[in-house]
Amino acid sequence: MSFFILSDVNKVALKLFGRRKLLSYAQESLIQTGTSFDELISGTNSIDLAIRLNISSYMLPENNYCDFLRNWYMFSVPIMTKNENRGCISILSRENCINQEIALIVGLLSYKISNEYKKRKKINSTNLCDVTLTDSQIRILKVLARGCTDKCAAMELGISLGTVRYHKTNIFRKLNVESCVQAIMKVLKYGIISLDDMEL
Known part of the structure; x- marks a missing residue:
């Protein structure tokens, strides 16, 4: 043993x-x-x-x-x-x-x-100073951070579901993450969005 x-x-x-x-x-x-x-x-x-x-x-x-x-x-x-x-x-x-x-x-x-x-x-060493998220990507992240689904985010932002998914794919690639939760944690950690952005 x-x-x-x-x-x-x-x-x-x-x-x-x-x-x-x-x-x-x-x-x-x-x-x-x-x-x-x-x-x-x-x-x-x-x-x-x-x-x-x-x-x-x-x-x-x-x-x-x-x-x-x-x-x-x-x-x-x-x-x-x-x-x-x-x-x-x-x-x-x-x-x-x-x-x-x-x-x-x-x-x-x-x-x-x-x-x-x-x-x-x-994964943890991705330098977010070198990452540039567009205003659209940040808006989508803020909506998703409040717990909205892709479909809900599309309706709230007045864009298509395909556009939300397109931006999410680019966000994940830029941040070197694999999920919304990881993306949100990373942008919160580096101050790209704040906890206030997550309030309903």
Whole structure:
């Protein structure tokens, strides 16, 4: 039986994933959210090595120089984005060595987390100073922000439903978003529209 630990670049456990019974046992071993795996605090361990050296790291229980890790097999993979370490994903097992298949899964999880981080960073880093929305697009966003449907917005603004949808497509493209909610949140965040614009 195994469980996963997601750690930040400071080698602190952010989240533990696994069966409740095993997580309870881990907690009894002092492995929990907030536990530091820094070598100066916890001794040599797989999480510290993976983050410090930017390489995958496997440790047998007898190689852990920390009392609370001496019963655990550990395999850790750093989460990298553009040569910058963001933390690591680790698997700990009490009973069994970690085989190649499990190690591969941990590596894939690291890759998936890294890609998700890059995607979210790209979406959040769209510089709205460079984005120019037309007056028509802003008017449509204000109406949609009040909860109107496309059809309702068309009627309220005196334009066709096709025109509303055309402007929405361009708004989504310019803001690098996929939904009205994302678009509205982004324009609110950057002050293109205000909460007052959303009042009925």
